[in-house]
Amino acid sequence: MTSPAKPVRTWLSDMDGVLVHEEEAIPGAADFVKRLSERGRPFLLLTNNSIFTPRDLKARLARGGIDVPESSIWTSALATAQFLDDQRPGGSAYVIGEAGLTTAMHEIGYVLSEREPEYVVLGETRTYSFEAITTAIRLIEKGARFIATNPDPSGPSPQGPIPATGSVAALITRATGVDPYFVGKPNPLMMRSALNRIDAHSETTVMVGDRMDTDMISGLEAGLRTVLVLTGSTRAEQVDRFPYRPTMVLDSVADLIPFVDEWDDPDSEEVVDFAR
Incomplete structure (x- = not known):
């Protein structure tokens, strides 16, 4: 943490817990963006939430005064669709999810069907159907490959935590004996797809997040420097419990604003001190 680093030219940031809490913007988030x-x-906002399309998320951020173009939002649904398009272009899938996932699958030319699909793709929804889960189990037992957008076991809601993709994936795995391939964080695949999207290099990119178990480890494994903010899931006293550490820990994204200028020198290849 004391070694110097190259200037920061590109940024990746989580959304929930870093920029917003549900519909409320976190103080300093709009100024940071x-x-x-x-x-x-160049920057890209990342989210493991596969429910919403980038247009939905743009509107959600705008309500909090955060102005972000759709092209600067990268979801686990988009990363999953890109992965499938790379693996088996023009394929078919049985999809459990909402507009964010189904739209992404349609845009890559996938056929969504219950009839002998090549994949079962599990995403997040606020209304998981037992009937749909049962169909997924039967299709996987018949040979469909099992993909899930992200491993998060729970997600936030105004009433408190709710089951998320990881929990439902565990149910399907228990019934079938088949583990899914998770595309979203902490899989560095999502980070690398994000870097490619904005033509960024890991050595000059920072990942900002609020979770040690997804944001920080995925940034670390993708070769990025990492900044943990304490406005979301991980508390300060929990950081030392993990066998890895972020490059920097800050109270909130508001504290990061001065570093945008300090770390960024587009005309220089000289190293800058990232440590604090």
């Missing part, structure tokens, strides 16, 4: 835009620094 604005500073990145003013400096002309």
Whole structure:
């Protein structure tokens, strides 16, 4: 953590717990994104949530005063669709999920069907259907490959935690004996697909997140520097319990704003001190 690092040219950031809590913007989030835009620094906002399309998320952020184009939002649904398009273009899948996932699958030309699909693709939804889960189990037993957008066992809601993709995937695995391939964080595949999307290099990119078990480890494994903010899932006293550490820990994204200028020197290849 004391070694110098190259200037920061591109940024990746989680959304929930870093920029917003449900519909409420976290103080400093709008200013952080604005500073990145003013400096002309390419950035991408990442989320494991596969429910919403980028257009939905753009509108959600806008309600909190955070102005982000759709092209700067990368979801686990988009990463999953890209992965399947790379693996088996023009294939078929039985999909459990909402508009964010089904739209992404349609856009890559996949056929969504219950009839001998090549894949079962599990995403997040607020209304998991026992009938749909049963269909998924039967299709997997017949040979369909099992893909899931992300491993998060629970997600936030105004009423408290609710079961998420990871929990439902565990149910299907218990019934079939087949483990899914998770595309979203902490799989570094999602991080690398995000880097490719904005033509970024891991050595000059920072990942900002609020979870040690997804954001920080995925950034670390993708070769990025990492900043943990304490406005979300991971508390300060929990950081030392993990066998790995983020490059920096800050109270919130508001504390990161001064570093956007300090770490960014587009005309220099000299190293800069990232440690604090």
